[in-house]
Amino acid sequence: MDVVPDVDHLSAHDNSVPDVLDSANSNPKALQPRLHLIDEQQKFSESLSTYIARDWGLGDAGFNYNVAAVFGSQSTGKSTLLNRLFGTSFDVMSENARMQTTKGIWISKGRNMKVLIMDVEGTDGRERGEDQDFERKSALFSMATSEVLIVNLWEHQVGLYNGANMGLLKTVFEVNLQLFGGNRGKEKTLLLFVIRDHVGATPLANLSNTLRADLERIWHGLSKPEGLEDCKITDYFDFMFTTLPHKLLQPEKFETEVDNLRLRFSDPSDPNYVFQPQYSRRVPVDGLHIYAGGIWDKIMTNKDLDLPTQQELLAQYRCDEIANAAFATFQEKIKEFRQPIETGNIVENLGPKMNEIRGAAIKSFDKDASRYHAEVYKRKRADMLNKANHMLEAYFLGQLKNLHKKAVNMFSTNLQQALRADGAEFSVAVAAAKKEALDYFLQGAKAIKLGETEWSYDEEQYQLEQGLQEFATAQREKELNKMLTNLEKNLRNELDEPIGLALNNPGPGMWGRVITIYQRTVEESEQLLQKKARTFDLNEKEQAELTVNLRRQAWVLLTKKVQEESVDGMMLLKLRNRFEEKFRYDDHGLPRVWKPDDDIDTPFRKARDETVELVPLFAKINTMDPVKGEKFELEPSDDFDFDQSLKVLSESRQQEITTKFKRESDAFYLEAKRSVVSTQAKIPYWVGIALIILGWNEFIAVIKNPLYLMVTAMVGVPMVVMWYLEMLGLVETIARSVFDQGYKIAMDKLRENMDKGREDRPPQYQRQPQQYPSLSNKPSRTDSYKEESGIELSSMEKKSQ
Numbered sequence: 001m002d003v004v005p006d007v008d009h010l011s012a013h014d015n016s017v018p019d020v021l022d023s024a025n026s027n028p029k030a031l032q033p034r035l036h037l038i039d040e041q042q043k044f045s046e047s048l049s050t051y052i053a054r055d056w057g058l059g060d061a062g063f064n065y066n067v068a069a070v071f072g073s074q075s076t077g078k079s080t081l082l083n084r085l086f087g088t089s090f091d092v093m094s095e096n097a098r099m100q101t102t103k104g105i106w107i108s109k110g111r112n113m114k115v116l117i118m119d120v121e122g123t124d125g126r127e128r129g130e131d132q133d134f135e136r137k138s139a140l141f142s143m144a145t146s147e148v149l150i151v152n153l154w155e156h157q158v159g160l161y162n163g164a165n166m167g168l169l170k171t172v173f174e175v176n177l178q179l180f181g182g183n184r185g186k187e188k189t190l191l192l193f194v195i196r197d198h199v200g201a202t203p204l205a206n207l208s209n210t211l212r213a214d215l216e217r218i219w220h221g222l223s224k225p226e227g228l229e230d231c232k233i234t235d236y237f238d239f240m241f242t243t244l245p246h247k248l249l250q251p252e253k254f255e256t257e258v259d260n261l262r263l264r265f266s267d268p269s270d271p272n273y274v275f276q277p278q279y280s281r282r283v284p285v286d287g288l289h290i291y292a293g294g295i296w297d298k299i300m301t302n303k304d305l306d307l308p309t310q311q312e313l314l315a316q317y318r319c320d321e322i323a324n325a326a327f328a329t330f331q332e333k334i335k336e337f338r339q340p341i342e343t344g345n346i347v348e349n350l351g352p353k354m355n356e357i358r359g360a361a362i363k364s365f366d367k368d369a370s371r372y373h374a375e376v377y378k379r380k381r382a383d384m385l386n387k388a389n390h391m392l393e394a395y396f397l398g399q400l401k402n403l404h405k406k407a408v409n410m411f412s413t414n415l416q417q418a419l420r421a422d423g424a425e426f427s428v429a430v431a432a433a434k435k436e437a438l439d440y441f442l443q444g445a446k447a448i449k450l451g452e453t454e455w456s457y458d459e460e461q462y463q464l465e466q467g468l469q470e471f472a473t474a475q476r477e478k479e480l481n482k483m484l485t486n487l488e489k490n491l492r493n494e495l496d497e498p499i500g501l502a503l504n505n506p507g508p509g510m511w512g513r514v515i516t517i518y519q520r521t522v523e524e525s526e527q528l529l530q531k532k533a534r535t536f537d538l539n540e541k542e543q544a545e546l547t548v549n550l551r552r553q554a555w556v557l558l559t560k561k562v563q564e565e566s567v568d569g570m571m572l573l574k575l576r577n578r579f580e581e582k583f584r585y586d587d588h589g590l591p592r593v594w595k596p597d598d599d600i601d602t603p604f605r606k607a608r609d610e611t612v613e614l615v616p617l618f619a620k621i622n623t624m625d626p627v628k629g630e631k632f633e634l635e636p637s638d639d640f641d642f643d644q645s646l647k648v649l650s651e652s653r654q655q656e657i658t659t660k661f662k663r664e665s666d667a668f669y670l671e672a673k674r675s676v677v678s679t680q681a682k683i684p685y686w687v688g689i690a691l692i693i694l695g696w697n698e699f700i701a702v703i704k705n706p707l708y709l710m711v712t713a714m715v716g717v718p719m720v721v722m723w724y725l726e727m728l729g730l731v732e733t734i735a736r737s738v739f740d741q742g743y744k745i746a747m748d749k750l751r752e753n754m755d756k757g758r759e760d761r762p763p764q765y766q767r768q769p770q771q772y773p774s775l776s777n778k779p780s781r782t783d784s785y786k787e788e789s790g791i792e793l794s795s796m797e798k799k800s801q
Contacts, residue, residue, distance in 0.1 A: 032055075032056065032086075032087060032088055032089060032108050032109045032110070032111055033051065033055040033056070033089075033108065033109075034088060034089050034090060034106055034107065034108040035047060035048060035051045035106065035107050035108065036104060036105075036106055037104070037105045037106060037107040037118065037292075038104040038105040038138075038141070038296065039103070039104045040103040040104050042104070042134065042137070042300065044292070044293050044296045044297070046293075048107070048288065048289035048292065048293075049286075049288075049289040051107075052285055052286070052288065052289065053286075055109075056108075056109040056116075058109070058114060058116075058285045059285070059286060061114055061285045062284050062285060062286075062368075062371050063280070063282070063284055063285075063371050064114060064285075065114040065115070065116065065285045066114065066115045066116070066147055066148070066265075066275040066280075067115070067116045067117075067118070067145055067146045067147055067148075067281070067288075068115060068116070068117050068118070068146055068147065068148040068149075068150060068265070068274075069117070069118040069119075069120055069142040069145075069146040069148075069149055069150065070082055070117070070118070070119055070120060070149075070150040070151075070152055071120055071139070071142070071149055071150065071151050071152065071168055071172075072122055072151060072152035072153060073122050073153070073157075074121075074122030075122065076122065076152055076153065076154065076196070077092075077152065077196060077247070078119060078120075078122060078152045079091060079092045079119055080092045080247075081150075081152055081194065081196075081244075081258075082117055082119055084255075084258050085110075085258055085261060085262055085265070086108075086110035086111065086113070086115065086117050086262075086265070087110060087111030087112070088108040088109075088110065088111075088117055088119075089108065090106055090108065090119045091106075103121055104121055104138075105118055105119070105120050105121065105138055105141070105142075106118070106119040107119075110265065110266075112266070113265065113266045115265055115266075115275075116288075118142060118145070118146065120138050120139075120142055121134065121138060135168065135171065136171050136175070137299050137300070139168065139171045139172050139175050140175045140178075140299050141292075141295055141296055141299055143172060143175050143176055143189060144281075144295045144310075145281065145283075145288075145291070145292050145295060146189070146281075147189070147190065147274075147275055147279035147280060147281065148189075148190045148192055148274045148275065148279065149172065149189060149190070149191050149192070150192045150194055151169070151191060151192065151193045151194065152194050152196065153193065153194075153195060153196065154195070154196050154197055155195050155196065155197055155198050155199070155202070155207070155243070156197075158195065158202075158207050158210055158211060159210050159214070166214055166218060169191075169215065169218060170218050170221075170222070172191075173218060173219055173222055173233070173237075174222060176189060176236050176237070177222065177224060177225060177228065177236070187236070188236060188237060188238055188278050188279055189236065189237055189238075189279060190237070190238045190239075190240060190274055190276070190279050191237055191238070191239050191240070192240045192241075192242070192264075192274060193208070193211060193239070193240065193241045193242070194242055194243075194244060194261070195207055195241065195242070195243045195244070196243075196244050196247075197244070197245070197246045197247070198243035198244060198245060198246075199245075199246065204241060204242070204243050207241065207243070208239075208241035211239075211241065212239065215233060215239075216233060219232075219233040238279075240264075240272065240274065242261060242264075243257075244257050244258065244261070245257060281311075282311065282371075282372075282373070283311065283314065283372075284318070284368070284371035284372060286318070286368065287314050287315075287317075287318040287371075287372065290314050290317055290318065291310065291311070291314040294310050294313060294314060295310055298310070311372075311373050312373050312375070312376050314372065314373070315369075315372035315373035315376035315377060315380075316376050316380070318368075318369065318372055319365075319369045319372060319376060319377060319380035319381075320380065322364075322365055322368045322369045323365055323369070323380055323383070323384045325364075326361045326362075326364040326365045326384070327361060327384060327387065327388070329360075329361065329364070330357060330358065330360075330361035330388055330391075331391070333357045333360075334354070334357055334391065334392065334395065337350065337353075337354075337395050338395075341395055341398040341399060341402065342398065344402055344405065345402065346399065346402050346403065346406060346444070347395075347399060349447075350395065350399050350447070350448050351447040351448035351449065351450065352447075354392050354395065354396075354448070354450060355450050355451075358385075358388050358389075358392065358450065361384070361388060362381070362384070362385060362388075365380075365381060365384055366381070369381065385452060389450070389452070389453045389455075392450065392453075393453070393455060395448075396448055396449070396450075396455055397460075399444070399448050400445060400448075400457055400460045401460075403440070403441050403444040403445060403460075404441065404460060404463070404464050404467070406440070407437040407438070407440050407441040407464055407468075408437070408464070408467055408468065408471065410433075410436065410437050410440060411433045411434060411436075411437035411468050411471065412471065414432070414433040414436060414437070415429055415430060415433040415472075415475060418432065418433060419479065424535075425535035426476060426479055426535045426536045426537075427535055427536060427537040428535070430472045430475075430476075434468050434472065437464075437468060438461075438464065438465070438468070441460075441461065441464055442457075442461065445457040445460070445461070476536055479536070480536060480546075483529075483532055484546075484549075484550075484553075487525055487528065487529060487550065488553055488557070490525065490528075491521060491522075491525055491550075491553065491554050491557055492557050494521040494524070494525075495517065495518070495521055495554065495557055495558055495561060496561055498517045498521075499514055499517055499518075499558060499561045499562070499565075500561065500565060502514050502517065503561075503562065503565040503566075503574070504565075504574060504577075506574060506578065506614045506617055506618070507614075507617075508617075509626070510617065511617075511621055511622035511623070511624070512622070512624065512625075512626035513626075514558070514562075514621070515622075515623060515624070515625055515626070515632055516625075516626060516627065518554060518555070518558050518632075519625065519627075519632070521554065522550065522551055522554045525550055525554065526547055526550060526551075529543075529546060529547065529550055530543065530547075533546060548635065551634055552634060552637070552640050555634055555642075555645065556640075556645075559621075559645045562621065562648055563648070566618055566648050566649060568653075568656070568657060568660065571615075571618065571649075571657050572657065572660055572661055572664065574614070575611050575612075575614065575615070575657070575661045576661070576664060576665075578610075578611045578614060579607050579608060579611040579661070579665055579668065580668070582603075582606070582607035582610055582611065583603055583604060583607035583608075583665075583668060583672075584668070593675075594672050594675055594676050595676065596676050598676070600669065600672050600673065600676070604665075604668075604669050604672070607665075608661075608662065608665050611661065611665070612658055612661065612662070615649070615654050615657055615658050615661075616654060618648050618649050618654075619647075619648060619649045619650075619651075619654055620646050620647055620648060620649075621645075621646045621648060623646065667733040667737070670729075670733065671729040671730055671733055674729045675729055
């Protein structure tokens with residue numbers, strides 16, 4: 001087989017790229033860095049990502065890049081073609097030593113184009129001999145990663161099986177069916193045949209027809225998978241054919257054709273542009289190192305290579321990386337919301353801020369992840385969105401909680417302010433305060449609810465409405481109690497004085513007047529209650545209960561007033577006043593002046609009997625309504641016994657009060673008797689003359705001494721006034737009564753102290769308490785007064801006779 005040696009010379013063409021005859025003689029500044037992607041030990045390089053980003057500047061290229069690979073026999077000028085075509089720096093064979101130069105697979109970037117070129121180790125090399133394992137592996141790898149496969153061959157090799165690399169192409173076809181058999185018509189690879197050293201004797205069309213016929217024959221001879229028996233070669237491959245002149249014999253024409261061929265790789269407007277969308281492997285450049293490494297691992301482990309699966313795995317890996325990076329930034333940005341929300345504050349514009357931060361995270365994810373497998377990208381995007389929403393939901397709920405608290409405080413404050421206003425209606429105030437609080441909560445809740453979430457504030461809104469209702473109910477009870485308290489005060493004020501006046505004028509119509517006062521007051525209070533109850537939105541049942549309670553409360557106030565007016569002291573005062581009115585004053589209301597001839601006993605007995613008849617009147621409240629002519633009644637309850645409330649004085653108390661009154665009335669009788677005696681006793685005239693003569697010196701001494709004069713005036717003037725008004729007897733009676741009561745109290749205290757002292761002494765020193773005679777066995781002081789006054793009266797009557 002004739003082989004034209006590769007001899008590299010610097011071209012004089014302006015756009016030519018210098019050949020690299022020896023790596024040591026290359027100019028590294030003018031050429032792109034290269035990477036030994038898979039070495040001769042079939043080990044994949046871990047530096048691909050670094051070269052892509054740092055050395056070749058494709059880190060942000062995304063899908064805007066392409067991959068091409070070159071196939072061909074060893075020492076056919078593949079590396080030389082790539083160096084001149086793309087400006088790479090692959091090693092080429094030295095003319096002095098024809099031996100393998102490309103070992104494994106090298107990769108570099110085309111100069112001034114976003115194209116990655118892989119220089120694949122040549123076939124039929126004597127170094128590997130019959131070992132075609134790497135040949136198949138490299139073909140499988142190139143087919144999985146490249147969009148365009150450049151097949152480099154000599155013109156004189158066309159029509160030959162081995163020389164034209166038909167064995168290699170058979171391997172390529174088998175690999176293609178393995179990789180893309182399930183994507184018939186969807187995944188295609190372009191085979192670009194570059195026929196070298198074309199002298200023009202055989203037209204390109206004839207050469208391409210020959211190659212097509214050979215390819216079709218190889219394709220039909222393949223053992224195809226089940227279901228793909230009728231598939232065509234064009235379902236998986238597109239073909240392009242071009243020629244290049246002889247590099248040594250026609251150097252200038254060679255350089256011109258290389259420049260024209262370069263346009264197919266760099267100019268999308270060229271009609272023969274090779275990087276069409278249907279050839280793309282849809283692998284973003286930032287994930288190429290992972291994708292290519294995964295492909296090679298599968299190849300090395302002899303596992304079935306499923307490119308769609310590999311693309312999905314790559315997409316999952318890269319999408320997770322991109323999502324984690326975006327989410328880390330997202331978490332850092334939302335930290336600022338935690339403290340104010342946890343301390344109960346409302347974060348202003350929280351919704352727009354959360355939406356902006358979430359949107360930035362999703363946008364960052366979309367920017368890089370959208371290049372990968374569509375289904376994986378969508379799934380990972382949804383996962384990230386859910387993860388972000390889940391984290392933001394905590395702030396959403398925290399903000400809702402703070403909005404709930406502030407809405408409750410707002411409701412309470414506004415309600416209190418509204419109720420302080422004059423003429424405020426509770427129901428109107430509650431409705432206005434509730435509307436404002438709910439509007440505030442709903443406005444804040446809607447502002448923080450983000451799109452693409454299933455967040456809901458219905459439960460919080462329901463809890464808020466329940467809370468406001470409970471607060472309003474409690475406040476209504478409070479205001480109702482306040483209103484009822486005011487009504488109770490008003491009832492007390494309206495009942496106390498009129499009922500007191502009615503009870504101070506006892507008589508047959510006394511209880512009728514009391515019931516009339518009660519009915520009138522309750523009726524006025526009920527009207528006021530109904531007027532105010534309408535402002536509380538009370539239903540009929542509640543109004544009826546309040547009305548019944550109002551009547552009972554008014555009745556309780558009435559009975560309390562009756563009890564106050566029915567204590568012993570007040571009863572005795574009422575009886576004494578009535579007795580004085582009947583005994584000391586005549587029918588015309590004038591004071592009586594008793595004369596010796598007047599009958600005192602009959603008026604006394606009449607007045608006392610009429611007064612005593614009033615005591616049973618106070619025994620029980622008579623509920624007969626004088627207006628309606630029927631008895632007034634209230635329904636009893638568990639804590640209210642209407643019948644029991646009617647009882648005022650028991651039998652024993654009536655008897656006790658009657659007895660005390662009779663004793664007090666005796667004093668009036670004695671006073672009247674003494675006044676008659678005092679008017680009958682006359683002092684002789686000579687006694688006055690003797691007093692003047694004998695007391696003249698003392699009289700002069702008193703007049704001249706201011707102290708004596710003042711004391712005499714202070715004592716004498718009141719005595720003269722009382723004597724003139726005939727009140728000396730009354731004063732004496734009161735003084736004796738006070739003395740008796742004081743004496744009794746002192747004796748009781750003395751007995752208590754003596755009994756206590758005996759109880760504190762040890763048992764051996766205790767004595768039996770002395771038995772004192774009961775005071776109740778003593779004769780009535782008024783009886784002794786009667787006897788004494790009777791004796792005095794009889795003796796006085798004898799003297800007067």
